[in-house]
Amino acid sequence: MKFGWRPDMPDHRDLRVTFEKVDAPSHITKKSEGEKEIIDLRPLNGGFPIFDQGHLGSCTANALAAAFHFTLHKMTVENHKDFADFTPSRLFIYYNERLVEGSVNQDAGAMIRDGIKTMSKVGVCPESVWKYDDQHDFFKKQPDDKAYELAQKCRVMGYARVAQDLSQFKACLKNGYPFVFGFAVLSSFQTAEVARTGKMVMPQATDQQLGGHAVCAVGYDDFQQCFIVRNSWGEGWGDKGYFYMPYEYMCHPALASDFWAINWVEGFKNTSSLSEGKMTIGGAPRHPNVVSLNMRTNMKFGWRPDMPDHRDQTVTFNK
Numbered sequence: 134m135k136f137g138w139r140p141d142m143p144d145h146r147d148l149r150v151t152f153e154k155v156d157a158p159s160h161i162t163k164k165s166e167g168e169k170e171i172i173d174l175r176p177l178n179g180g181f182p183i184f185d186q187g188h189l190g191s192c193t194a195n196a197l198a199a200a201f202h203f204t205l206h207k208m209t210v211e212n213h214k215d216f217a218d219f220t221p222s223r224l225f226i227y228y229n230e231r232l233v234e235g236s237v238n239q240d241a242g243a244m245i246r247d248g249i250k251t252m253s254k255v256g257v258c259p260e261s262v263w264k265y266d267d268q269h270d271f272f273k274k275q276p277d278d279k280a281y282e283l284a285q286k287c288r289v290m291g292y293a294r295v296a297q298d299l300s301q302f303k304a305c306l307k308n309g310y311p312f313v314f315g316f317a318v319l320s321s322f323q324t325a326e327v328a329r330t331g332k333m334v335m336p337q338a339t340d341q342q343l344g345g346h347a348v349c350a351v352g353y354d355d356f357q358q359c360f361i362v363r364n365s366w367g368e369g370w371g372d373k374g375y376f377y378m379p380y381e382y383m384c385h386p387a388l389a390s391d392f393w394a395i396n397w398v399e400g401f402k403n404t405s406s407l408s409e410g411k412m413t414i415g416g417a418p419r420h421p422n423v424v425s426l427n428m429r430t431n432m433k434f435g436w437r438p439d440m441p442d443h444r445d446q447t448v449t450f451n452k
Contacts, residue, residue: 134323134366137190137242138315138345141391147246150293150394152304161309161352169355172306175375178203178351183374184223185367187267190242192347194227195365196313197248197395199349201257201289203311204395222263225276225284229255238273245313245347245391249292256284291397299384302360303353305394311351311363316382316389318343331371333359333378336388347391350383351375 163171181202184195198221205219229251230243258280266272276284295305295312305312319340322333352361359377368374383389 134370135186135188135190135192136318136344136346137186137192137240138347138391139193139242139244140315140345141244141246148293150295150305150396152295152301152308154300154304155307157307161307164356166356171352171354171356172303173352173361174203174306174309174311175351175361177207177309181206181220183363183368184365186223186365187265189227189267189272190240191223191227191267191272192365193230193243193245193248193313193315194223196347196349196363197221197226197245197252198223198257199363199365200311200313200393200395201252201398203349203351205287205398207309208398219287220260221257221287222260222265222276222280222284224260224265224272225258225263225280226252227272228274228276237275240272242345245315245393249289249313249393249395252289253292254288255281256286256288258284258287287398289395289398292393292395295392295394297384297386297390297392299380302350302383302392306350306352310394310396311349312392312394313347313349314383314389314392315345315347316378317387318346327376328370331376333376333382335379335382350378353380 157170157172160176161172161174163173165171178199181199184199186192186195201221202219205221226248227243228237230248231237231239231241233247233251234241234243236243258276262283263276263280295301302312319336319342321327321337321340323343327333348365349363350360351363353359354361354377357377358380360380360383362376362378364371364374364376366374
């Protein structure tokens, strides 16, 4: 299986979102007993099929395309039926995020932030116009003018980081927003049992770290103490393409990071307006066009953020 997530570089301009507690609507509440509940956004995606990234390390593009589609479907159900069948072009996203990172000729994976910013700057075209092809080095090819022209009609206009906090993850999902994130893939995740059931386990003593993978959280289960997560390895993997990540795993900074939510797509009514008091946005002012789709700099540096690793030793000094 291919991965492809690279941790975001630090950026003081990132907007951060704080969600307030809300009562989830009945159509996303599968079960509720006292303080425990199951919230599941899968019914909101309109039967949208699970992606399969195939032989490319394009997991960030696949996860962002899934989150984009959830938001688009949510915002088009009442007023814009013509976009209900829109499938975001994953290869369009993957090319443009690598263009920002200067790696268009490599299957190098990408950072989630770069992907979401390109979806804000240039948008995303339909996959019918720029098809997904994981063979023959097609991923190196720049999308044509028609693809970029159509992409301008569908752009991400509202997005922010979600704090790595259990209550914030739950509140985000209860507000109806899936979120994209990256996690460290360990050898215990790459087993026949997980591939069959989708039930992920906490790190084992014998685990080896295999890489970083980006996915999309779409719900949670208080009874099983896990998040419902959409993968991009096809519907034949896990529980029809989904898996179940323990709360403890997602909340551990040495195992997961870079949590992003999309709440608004250009040209569509925002059915859950920020003015309703459900969330608070903080951070530096941002205009949708702040990112330039060029290589960041001609200067040479060399530092890349560490991948999360649960084996890291942490030291505490006394005075």
